[in-house]
Amino acid sequence: MLLTRLKQLAVLVVALAAAAGMVRLGWWQLDVYRQQAQGYALQRAAEPARPLTEVAPAGTLPEDGYGRTVTFAGRFVPEDQFLLPVPDAPGRYRVLTALKQADGSTVPVVRGVAELPGADPEPPAPPAGEQQLSGILLASEAAVDSPPLPPGQLASVRLPEVAQHWAPPLVNGVVTLDAAGAGAQGLQQAAVTLPEGEGELRNGGYAVQWWVFAAFGLLMAVFIVRDIGRRDAAGEPGAPESTGHPDGTGPRSTLGV
Template sequence: MFRVLFSSRMLAFHALVLLIVPSFIWLGFWQLSRWEDRQAAANLQEANIEAAPVPVDRLTGVGRDVDRADRWKSVEATGHYDADHELVVRNRDGSRGVGMYVLTPLVTDDGPALLVNRGWVPNPDTATAQPDVPPPPTGEVTVTGRIQFGETPENTGIRERDGLPDGQIMIIDVDAIAADLPYPVYGGFAELTAQDPPSDPAPERVAAPETNMGMNLSYAVQWWVFTVIAVIGWIILMRRELRDARTEEAEPKGGASAVLPERPADAPERAETRT
C-alpha cells in the first residue's frame, strides 16, 4: 500500500516540496533580517535626532565627510552667511510640492564654512528663471541643524546636469561646491532647525524624516505561512493517496470469488431412478 507514495508522480511532488519548503523558510528569515536592519537604522535615526546639539567640528572637518553613524545629529555653528555664494538645489520636495532647497555657506568664526540648507522655496515660473529666495540675516548668526553627509550620484541616484542657470545645482556635492569657494569648507552640510537671530521671511524648514519600517516583517510572515500551507498540502495529498490505495485493495476481484447464479425456481427437478 505504501508503494503508492513512491510512484513517479509522488516522487516528483516530494522533490518539489523539499525544494520550496527550505526556500520559503530562508526567504522568511531574509526578510526578517532586512526588517531588523531597518529597525536598527530607525532607532539610530531617532536617537540622533533627539541628541543634544554639539559643535560642528565634533562631527566633521575640512576634507572629512560626516560618518553615517552621525547622520541626523544636531550641530551648532556661529559665523556669518555668505549670500554671494548661495546656491539653490533643484527638484526637492516641500509641503507645497516640488521646489528648491536654499544652500548658503556659513563662514564660521573658526575659519571654515559650513554649508547650511536654509530650507525649501517654490519653483520659479520657468525652468530658466531664478526662484524668489528670502535673504539670510546679516551679521553674526548662530545656527543649529541636522548634519548630513555630502550627496553623490551614487547615494542619491541623481546626476548633475549641464546647462543649468547660474547658481543652480542638482545635488549637494560638497567637494565640488568647496572647489569654487574662496575658503575651506566642512564636510557634509546641515539642515537648518534653529537660527539666532531668526529671519522673516525665511525658506520653509526641511521637515525631520519619518521613520519607515517598510513591509519586510509582513513579507517574512507571508513566506512562513506559505511554508505551512505547502507542508499541509503535502500531508493531505499523501493521506489521500493512501486512502485511495486502501479502497482499491478492499474491492472484490472478479474470477474465483464471483457469485454463481441461482437456479431458476421453475426448473424441473431431476430424479434419479434405478432400473
C-alpha cells in the first residue's frame, strides 16, 4: 500500500510541475500578445498625419482611422463647449469644443485640460479665426458611472449625447489635440487611451494552447493515479480469484447444499 501511494504521489508531483510550467508559458505568450498590440497602437499613432476629411468623412464610420494622427482645419464654435471632469483630480477638466470644417461638418475636439477651481467653472474661450490643428482621432467614449453633473458638463465624450446639442453632421470620432495644439491655447495636453491593435493572433492562440495542455495533463494524471491504485489492489495477496470459466461452466461451491 505504501509503495502504491508513493507511485501515485510521484505521478501527481510530476503532473503538477508540468502543468505549472505550461501555465507560466501561457501567461508569457499572453504578455507577448499584449505587448505586440500596444506596440502596434503606438506605431500607428506615430505614423505621418493624414487629413481628417480622408480618414473620417462626416456621416461615415472610419474603417481604419481610430488611433491615427490626423490634421484638420476649421473654426471653433465658442457656444458649443463642454467640460469633462478629470477623474480623481478636482478642479481639472477636459475641454471639449466643436470645430466647424469648411464642408459644414462638426468635429468634437478635446482641446486639452484646464485648471478651473471654483464651484461654477466656465470653459476657456477657444481661439478665434481659422485653425490648422492636429491630434489623435479616437472613437466615441463609453458611458461612465458618475454623480449628476451640472449643465455644461459631461462624464465622457459620448458622441450620441454630444450630437443632441451640436449642429449636424458630426464627424464619427473625437480628436484630442497634440501637446503643441493644447499648449498654444494655454492648456495641458489631455491623456489619450490608444485602441490596441490585434497583435499576433498566433501568440494569443499559443497562450490558450498551453493552458489546454496543462488541464489535459492534470486530467491524465488523475486517470493514471486511479489506474495505479486499481492495478496494485488487484495484485495484493488475498485478492479474490475466479476459479470458474468465463462461460460459467467451472466448478461451483457446494456449501449450503
